[in-house]
Amino acid sequence: MSARSAKEPTIYDVVELPRGEQDRECQCWTGPPPRTPCTRDADVVAVYEATMREDDDDRDNIVACHDCAPSVSPTVQAQLREHPGQVNYGTAPEALDEATLTQEYRELNERRFSHTASEADRERRQQVWNELLERTDVEQPECPECGSHRWGFTDHTECTDCGYGPTDPELLGEIQSAWEQITAAGGDD
Incomplete structure (x- = not known):
């Protein structure tokens, strides 16, 4: 019998819980072993890699409070940065690093001024702008x-x-x- 190394699952996205779902409890376990269930109210839903098999792309989600919520994996953020024309609709602006956030804002602004922005683009641009404002002291x-x-x-x-x-x-x-x-x-x- 060989020992299996535990690998952290890839976190693809973390977003605020939709309306009507805010009455759920955090599904995470906390503290040192033996861990206990977290009993705080859930704030977010995280999408994560549900299997460790390389030939399987199953994803699942978990609701969590802000204290227990995982961060979007660095490899996923790097992939988002590599595609500058991409708008990350499935990813909450709060989960993006500043370089990705700024790049996305520039892309959305370009769409706006070239008159190709959809309503979803306009809404996303406002969300990204608000997040940029939250992160700056300008x-x-x-x-x-x-x-x-x-x-x-x-x-x-x-x-x-x-x-x-x-x-x-x-x-x-x-x-x-x-x-x-x-x-x-x-x-x-």
Whole structure:
């Protein structure tokens, strides 16, 4: 009898639980042996490699709390980075590293400005942008109308809190500069 080495399963994705599923308990086991079931409420669902056989691509999922939730495997993140034109719809923006997140934002922005973005692309772009904002300490300029520091762009630049559309070239330049800093955080240009 040979000893089998335990291999961590590949984690393909980790996303927030869908509505209506939030009343489930975490399915993970915690602590030192003998481990005990975690009894916290589940927050996420993780998709993982269900078999260790190389000729089998079975996947399964597990619900987990944020404390027990696994991270997307580094090899999966590397594969996502290798395909820059790919949008990772099945992967929560929170699970992506900064380089992949920035690359995805640039691809979605390119689709937007070339008028090829679908509704799903627009929604994903907003999710990715929000995640980029969460990860940066770059402060956008203050809105002269309401004092907010959140700017957006539809067909023009506007404050996302009050709708003010600046026309001052200096303020527009400061907003653009902040956006460039935010989207350059994980990139290499």
